[in-house]
Amino acid sequence: MKKRGKVMGASHSYHCVVTCRTGSSAAAPAASSSNDYFPIILDxxxxxxxxxxxxxxxxxCRLVCRQWKEVADSKSFWIRRCRRERYEIRDASNKPKDWRLFYFLCKKRRNLLKNPRGEEELSGWEILLNGGDKWAVERVLAPHPNGAQKNFVTSYHMCKKSQLIDLEKEGYNASFMDxxxxxxxxxxxYASRRGCGCLYTMSVQLLNKQKRVVQKFDPDTVCLEGCDDGQWKQMTHVFKNYGPGVRFIEFVHGGQDTLYWAGWYGIRITDSSVEICPAKDA
Structure with missing residues (x-):
């Protein structure tokens, strides 16, 4: 990194003064002088x-004075901060325009779905289909790998629910996404209930400002037989190089049982997630 010989303090009205007291009786300095300034090289x-x-x-820090703001806003500072915390860009030929934004979006990476484990019943979800005895929330029957304690469960006719994620509201502006x-x-x-077959379906769509599809993930419906072991299974997908224009993400999933038993014997779903991943995974 190119060394900056510029110092902070002597050329600005705001300065850093270092005072030391050897005891309570030490006299305070009569007045500030040029010797009280503590110049700091910007590096x-x-x-x-x-x-x-x-x-x-x-x-x-950036509000203290002009020089502090210069450092706090500098590209080199945020690049160093990213390197120190191991936030690596995925492609060396596609570097962020705003390294500070890149840093904070890496730092605040999170699941954008609300209530993914049913801890708040069905709050945050839009019910699209509510067949049979409708959606319900239960405690998990088999231990979940990530520790989820509850799951959503479907009934004997198709149940589907969805969430629409507004990326701008979540902090991902159009310039960064494009x-x-x-x-x-x-x-x-997802998991079945042992002894009863069931169907599982899910789809995820990346949408533009007009909510038209830019790209989608729409896997085949999964059919689990009654002899299935009832253990948790994971469906995953990563959208890459999807092009400009993505402003919303629509997440939909659901299912039903195949024996049409009254109650809740259909597919169980929990711990759903949608994450924006600016940095390369370690």
């Missing part, structure tokens, strides 16, 4: 900022 200030929580650098096109990772866990 050193950058190193200090690397050890300050990122949100404090943005919300506090230029960088981060991977979009989909995951869904």
């Amino acid at each position: 050193i200030l950058e190193e200090i900022f690397l050890n300050v929580p990122a949100h404090q650098v943005v919300c506090l 230029h960088y096109q981060p991977d979009i990772k989909i995951s869904d866990w």
Whole structure:
């Protein structure tokens, strides 16, 4: 990195003063003078900022003075921060335009689906089909690999539910999505009830501003026989290089049992997720 010889403090009205007291009776300095200034080379200030929580650098440090703002806004600082926390870009030929945004979106990577495990009953989901005895939420029958304690369960006619994710509202602006096109990772866990066959279906669509399909993942319906072991199985997909224009993600899943038994013997679903993945997975 090219060293910056510029110092902070002596040329600005805001300065850093270091005072030390040897005891309570030590006299306070009469007045500030040119010797009270503590000039800081900007490269050193950058190193200090690397050890300050990122949100404090943005919300506090960059407001102190012009030189601090210069460091807090610098491309080199956020590149170093990404490297230090091992947020690696997926393609060296497609670098982010805004490294600070890239850093925070990596830092705040999360599941964009609301209530994915049924902890809040059916809150957050739009019910598309509610056949048989309708959707229900139960405690898991078999231990889940990720520790989920509850699952959604379907009935003897088709049940489907969905969520529509607005990427702008979740913090992924149009410029970032169009230029960088981060991977979009989909995951869904499903299981049968032993002794009863069932069907599982899911689809995920990337939509543009007009909610027209840009790309979709629409696997064949899964049919589990009554002799299935009832253990959890995972459906996954990663959208890559999907092109510009993606503004929404529509997630739909559901199913039913195949014996038309009253009650809730259909497919069980839990721990669904949709993640935007700006950085390369370790």
